[in-house]
Amino acid sequence: MFTLKNVCKTFKPSRGLGRELSAWLGSLGGRREDDDGVKAVRGVDLIIRPGEILGLVGESGSGKSTLGRIMAGLYLPDEGTVLFDGHDLTNLDKEGWKKFRRRVQIMFQDPVSSLNPRLTAGAIVEEGLVIHKMGTATERRARVLSLMEEVGLPADSVNRYGHQFSGGQRQRLSLARALSLDPELLIADEPVSALDVSIQAQIINLLMDLKARRGMTLVMVSHDLPLVRILADRLAVMYGGMIMEVVDREFLETVRHHPYVMSLWASAANEGFSHILEGEPPDPQNPPTGCPFHPRCREAIDICREQRPQLLQHDPGFACACHRRDKLEFSRQLPL
Ligand SMILES: Nc1ncnc2c1ncn2[C@@H]1O[C@H](COP(=O)(O)OP(=O)(O)OP(=O)(O)O)[C@@H](O)[C@H]1O
Numbered sequence: 001m002f003t004l005k006n007v008c009k010t011f012k013p014s015r016g017l018g019r020e021l022s023a024w025l026g027s028l029g030g031r032r033e034d035d036d037g038v039k040a041v042r043g044v045d046l047i048i049r050p051g052e053i054l055g056l057v058g059e060s061g062s063g064k065s066t067l068g069r070i071m072a073g074l075y076l077p078d079e080g081t082v083l084f085d086g087h088d089l090t091n092l093d094k095e096g097w098k099k100f101r102r103r104v105q106i107m108f109q110d111p112v113s114s115l116n117p118r119l120t121a122g123a124i125v126e127e128g129l130v131i132h133k134m135g136t137a138t139e140r141r142a143r144v145l146s147l148m149e150e151v152g153l154p155a156d157s158v159n160r161y162g163h164q165f166s167g168g169q170r171q172r173l174s175l176a177r178a179l180s181l182d183p184e185l186l187i188a189d190e191p192v193s194a195l196d197v198s199i200q201a202q203i204i205n206l207l208m209d210l211k212a213r214r215g216m217t218l219v220m221v222s223h224d225l226p227l228v229r230i231l232a233d234r235l236a237v238m239y240g241g242m243i244m245e246v247v248d249r250e251f252l253e254t255v256r257h258h259p260y261v262m263s264l265w266a267s268a269a270n271e272g273f274s275h276i277l278e279g280e281p282p283d284p285q286n287p288p289t290g291c292p293f294h295p296r297c298r299e300a301i302d303i304c305r306e307q308r309p310q311l312l313q314h315d316p317g318f319a320c321a322c323h324r325r326d327k328l329e330f331s332r333q334l335p336l
């Protein structure tokens with residue numbers, strides 16, 4: 001479905017007047033003169049399989065949302081290729097983009113800022129149908145009502161505005177909007193992390209239900225490893241803009257994980273494990289040479305500081321980017 005090859009995205013510092021402003025802001029915040037941008041995604045290779053739930057996991061700032069937005073066609077990579085059903089996104093014409101937008105949808109973490117406050121719920125859900133000239137006004141209205149029902153919102157809520165809904169209801173509305181064009185792939189970027197814990201399970205259940213019923217592919221972006229573990233068929237773990245490990249759920253218990261991934265599991269368990277993560281994540285404006293994890297990795301040797309490890313398929317259902325992958329006896333037992 002999706003094939004990403006060596007995908008890179010750097011957010012360049014602003015130019016002209018904006019640059020002066022950012023230099024002034026930088027002088028307050030310590031930004032450097034030789035600033036060549038934030039390297040958010042650095043050489044990602046990844047395939048999305050039709051019908052799967054792929055969990056894209058990592059700490060804050062690791063590049064998950066940027067990668068999700070690249071898959072959704074909201075950002076173009078500045079290096080590498082993104083192929084969707086064999087079509088290179090950088091070469092799509094207007095018609096090609098229109099088709100792509102019907103097939104791939106994204107929903108965001110913050111349902112307040114992602115919903116237009118001037119539109120009613122009905123208009124929000126109908127918007128995509130209007131843009132894509134689908135059905136008559138009567139047919140569209142019926143479709144909106146059936147989508148509202150599908151996501152568990154009362155029919156009379158079509159005339160309400162975004163701010164009149166609770167957080168969980170807004171995320172239901174975001175889902176109805178994302179589903180209005182029957183997408184084949186839905187990218188859900190931290191869909192529940194802004195919600196109360198009591199509401200999170202409802203939205204996750206709804207998402208899983210809809211995914212199963214519609215046979216969609218789902219990319220679930222999340223910093224919550226234990227949550228993603230329950231849901232995902234495969235987990236891809238990002239660090240410093242790169243993918244450290246991709247593992248099928250069925251091999252989760254049996255493979256020897258990447259040192260960073262072990263640390264992440266240990267941090268999630270939060271007690272008594274030897275791989276607890278120490279230190280800070282890398283500065284995306286000035287990432288470490290070689291393996292981005294080397295300043296925090298207790299297993300690091302010289303080559304780790306010099307050469308970037310490639311993401312290699314080691315076992316069926318398991319790829320890992322670590323120079324020492326075959327030399328280390330990482331624990332086989334996940335702490336969770
Ligand atoms: N539009 C942008 N302009 C400049 N820098 C950006 C932009 N979007 C993201 N970044 C930077 O790129 C890096 C990766 O950000 P990204 O949002 O992809 O990470 P993330 O893994 O989704 O983090 P989080 O868990 O906090 O959502 C961060 O350093 C972030 O500050």
Ligand code: SF4
Nearest residue numbers: 291294297304322323
């Ligand atoms: S490549 Fe080296 S620094 Fe990176 S995770 Fe492996 S052992 Fe650690």
Ligand SMILES: [Mg+2]
Nearest residue numbers: 064065066190
């Ligand atoms: Mg994010």
